[in-house]
Amino acid sequence: MRCGEACEAAALIGPGHLTVVMHNLIQNAISHRVSDRVPEVTASCGPAGNMIEIRVADNGPGIEESMRERVFEMFVKDSHAGGTGIGLALVKRIVRNAKGEVRIEDNKPGTVVIVTLPAAPNPDGLACCA
Numbered sequence: 001m002r003c004g005e006a007c008e009a010a011a012l013i014g015p016g017h018l019t020v021v022m023h024n025l026i027q028n029a030i031s032h033r034v035s036d037r038v039p040e041v042t043a044s045c046g047p048a049g050n051m052i053e054i055r056v057a058d059n060g061p062g063i064e065e066s067m068r069e070r071v072f073e074m075f076v077k078d079s080h081a082g083g084t085g086i087g088l089a090l091v092k093r094i095v096r097n098a099k100g101e102v103r104i105e106d107n108k109p110g111t112v113v114i115v116t117l118p119a120a121p122n123p124d125g126l127a128c129c130a
């Protein structure tokens with residue numbers, strides 16, 4: 001994944017895996033929303049030390065602090081939502097496999113999911129971006 005026009009940084013992760021991660025996070029940000037607010041979803045990325053940080057933020061209901069680790073477990077989900085509870089477990093598996101980390105913070109209001117991935121040492125040498 002390239003960050004910015006000048007491609008100052010790129011994350012070491014396969015494009016297919018990154019697509020699955022981004023698809024799940026953006027789908028969550030859209031589907032777990034509150035009915036009385038116009039949904040706003042922002043995806044951004046940039047360098048953070050020797051890692052790349054990807055953030056997917058929304059203005060939805062947020063995730064209680066006590067659940068911010070548990071939602072990454074397989075089949076843990078909101079009983080009112082129609083989902084499977086698989087998405088975030090898959091995201092975590094893919095990110096950990098790429099030697100990265102994923103965590104959830106409060107977006108006041110809403111949720112920010114933060115993925116950190118190792119940066120490629122030579123981003124300009126990468127043939128493509130995901």
Ligand SMILES: Nc1ncnc2c1ncn2[C@@H]1O[C@H](COP(=O)(O)OP(=O)(O)O)[C@@H](O)[C@H]1O
Nearest residue numbers: 028029032071077078083084085086087088111
């Ligand atoms: N952006 C979000 N805003 C609010 N809640 C979320 C968000 N993303 C995930 N969640 C909560 O985490 C649970 C697990 O997410 P996930 O594993 O993707 O399963 P699913 O989306 O199929 O329910 C969801 O059911 C929901 O309760």
Ligand SMILES: [Mg+2]
Nearest residue numbers: 028083087088
């Ligand atoms: Mg989901």
